[in-house]
Amino acid sequence: MNSNKFFSVSRFYQLLRNDILLNYKKYLLTIAGAFILGFIFILMQMPDYMYNDTTFKYDSSSYRNLFSMCLVGLGAFVGSGFSELSSKIKTSNYLLMPASTFEKFLSQFAIRALAGSVIFLVIFWIDAHLARIAALRHMEYSNGQLAGPEKYSYIEKFHYSMLLIKNNYPIVKNWRLFEGIGVILIIFSSGMFLFSVKIFFRKLGLIKTGIALVAAIFLIVFLMVSVSYLFYPETKGFNVANIGYFLSNGYINEEIFLYSIAYLAPLFLLPLGYFKLKEKQL
Amino acid sequence: MINIQNVSFHYKKKSPLFNDFSLEIESGRIVGLLGKNGAGKSTLLHLISGLIQPKSGKIKVNGFVPFDRNPNYLADIYMVPEEFAFPSISISTYVKAFSPLYPNFDHHKMYDIFNEFELQPTSNLNKLSHGQRKKFLIAFALSTNCKMLVFDEPTNGLDIPSKSQFRKILVSSVTEEQLVIISTHQVKDIDTVIDKVVVIENGSIIYQENIEEITQKLYFDLVPSLTGVENVLYHEQCPLGQKIIVPATGDNESSIDLELLFNAIINKTI
Numbered sequence: 128m129n130s131n132k133f134f135s136v137s138r139f140y141q142l143l144r145n146d147i148l149l150n151y152k153k154y155l156l157t158i159a160g161a162f163i164l165g166f167i168f169i170l171m172q173m174p175d176y177m178y179n180d181t182t183f184k185y186d187s188s189s190y191r192n193l194f195s196m197c198l199v200g201l202g203a204f205v206g207s208g209f210s211e212l213s214s215k216i217k218t219s220n221y222l223l224m225p226a227s228t229f230e231k232f233l234s235q236f237a238i239r240a241l242a243g244s245v246i247f248l249v250i251f252w253i254d255a256h257l258a259r260i261a262a263l264r265h266m267e268y269s270n271g272q273l274a275g276p277e278k279y280s281y282i283e284k285f286h287y288s289m290l291l292i293k294n295n296y297p298i299v300k301n302w303r304l305f306e307g308i309g310v311i312l313i314i315f316s317s318g319m320f321l322f323s324v325k326i327f328f329r330k331l332g333l334i335k336t337g338i339a340l341v342a343a344i345f346l347i348v349f350l351m352v353s354v355s356y357l358f359y360p361e362t363k364g365f366n367v368a369n370i371g372y373f374l375s376n377g378y379i380n381e382e383i384f385l386y387s388i389a390y391l392a393p394l395f396l397l398p399l400g401y402f403k404l405k406e407k408q409l
Numbered sequence: 410m411i412n413i414q415n416v417s418f419h420y421k422k423k424s425p426l427f428n429d430f431s432l433e434i435e436s437g438r439i440v441g442l443l444g445k446n447g448a449g450k451s452t453l454l455h456l457i458s459g460l461i462q463p464k465s466g467k468i469k470v471n472g473f474v475p476f477d478r479n480p481n482y483l484a485d486i487y488m489v490p491e492e493f494a495f496p497s498i499s500i501s502t503y504v505k506a507f508s509p510l511y512p513n514f515d516h517h518k519m520y521d522i523f524n525e526f527e528l529q530p531t532s533n534l535n536k537l538s539h540g541q542r543k544k545f546l547i548a549f550a551l552s553t554n555c556k557m558l559v560f561d562e563p564t565n566g567l568d569i570p571s572k573s574q575f576r577k578i579l580v581s582s583v584t585e586e587q588l589v590i591i592s593t594h595q596v597k598d599i600d601t602v603i604d605k606v607v608v609i610e611n612g613s614i615i616y617q618e619n620i621e622e623i624t625q626k627l628y629f630d631l632v633p634s635l636t637g638v639e640n641v642l643y644h645e646q647c648p649l650g651q652k653i654i655v656p657a658t659g660d661n662e663s664s665i666d667l668e669l670l671f672n673a674i675i676n677k678t679i
Binding site: 144 | 455462479480483487490494
């Protein structure tokens with residue numbers, strides 16, 4: 128088998144170079160825009176006044192919510208991949224570019240999903256720190272509050288390990304790695320779902336993807352309802368009948384089911400996008 | 410070389426465009442693909458370039474199945490579409506971004522063509538006129554030195570001097586290893602460059618002949634009137650009299666009036 132047909136390092140490099148040469152202004156503007164908007168958004172979410180409630184702290188749970196909201200921005204960037212497939216003329220140019228489908232798919236994945244995620248993490252980290260300093264300064268100079276060292280603990284300093292802490296306890300505890308990986312894979316699956324938007328839908332991609340997502344969820348629930356009727360004849364209406372129980376390792380059986388879906392979805396979504404691109408016609 | 414065997418194709422929810430279509434063209438030729446609107450010319454070009462897949466039958470171009478979109482195949486085919494879009498970048502940036510993807514790209518040749526077409530590498534592609542952008546695309550296509558060059562309406566939007574420049578550049582730059590297919594309505598623009606004519610109608614080939622064979626078989630002439638002229642295969646009135654096609658006698662050859670020939674073929678008199 129001629130592997131050059133699928134992947135060549137020099138061709139892949141040329142493809143990445145091609146993308147960067149054509150789109151570097153767009154990427155730089157996106158990074159600058161994300162940096163400024165991210166800073167404004169995070170600053171708006173942070174407290175600008177210290178209330179008498181001494182128990183309040185802008186801590187890990189606040190940062191986790193903030194991070195989840197900002198992930199939408201990353202999702203939009205990932206979802207803007209394969210922009211060449213937005214019109215017939217551009218699609219024709221893109222499909223005839225001398226590179227394999229795998230290289231085209233991988234280059235978009237590398238730029239949108241990998242580089243995009245890394246840059247997102249860096250921007251979020253910088254913005255979170257800058258916004259914290261700005262919020263504390265505002266409280267100190269505008270409101271005359273928090274002059275002492277206690278101000279630094281009012282809004283905690285952001286670090287990524289915070290995202291793994293919930294109510295002062297680590298999210299991934301007692302070796303519940305399954306759950307941790309499941310959450311990461313849910314985020315990854317959502318990203319991959321958005322990544323392939325343009326391959327499936329030329330116009331109104333995000334709206335159609337939303338509809339497809341709702342349809343997919345409905346189908347899963349419908350399947351579960353059907354199975355409920357099969358195994359639990361007493362099921363009524365559109366209910367899902369199940370018996371929840373704890374497993375010996377501390378998991379609930381329903382958790383296993385949901386995380387299994389999270390594990391398996393990326394296995395389907397990535398190859399599905401690849402084969403759809405391979406079979407793409409004008 | 411193009412080898413199309415028993416190909417059928419139809420667009421979704423539309424009646425068949427090609428049904429049991431076959432065609433064979435060898436390299437080293439400039440082929441004029443002619444036909445009326447909706448005859449299937451662009452679809453045929455899309456099938457040859459691998460943009461669409463036939464419903465049945467086989468297509469092989471230079472030993473590759475086009476729809477496989479093998480990168481080695483794509484590196485040896487360049488298509489100049491009728492409509493095109495460019496990013497907002499300079500000509501030189503475009504060349505820097507795309508030329509490395511074509512292993513046989515010739516920069517000297519490209520700058521020579523740029524000079525002929527009076528194109529400046531620093532110009533922004535989106536600030537050029539449609540005709541200038543088409544000239545750039547033609548220059549880029551010829552510089553790739555791909556074995557297969559496909560032009561869809563290449564002279565649309567070109568001014569009169571550019572049309573003759575295009576003919577001159579095309580003839581001087583194409584080699585024996587290359588195969589050029591030009592699909593056009595404007596048959597007069599290419600009548601001096603092509604060496605094979607293929608006419609399709611309703612998805613079928615209704616005429617295909619090499620230029621030398623045409624000139625051996627047919628004689629094109631302009632006469633004041635049809636009086637006394639025998640064996641007229643086709644005629645059209647013009648300001649100077651009648652343009653006619655008659656069988657060639659073998660004594661002398663005429664230059665082909667491609668438009669007249671096309672009309673004769675469409676009117677089924679040849």
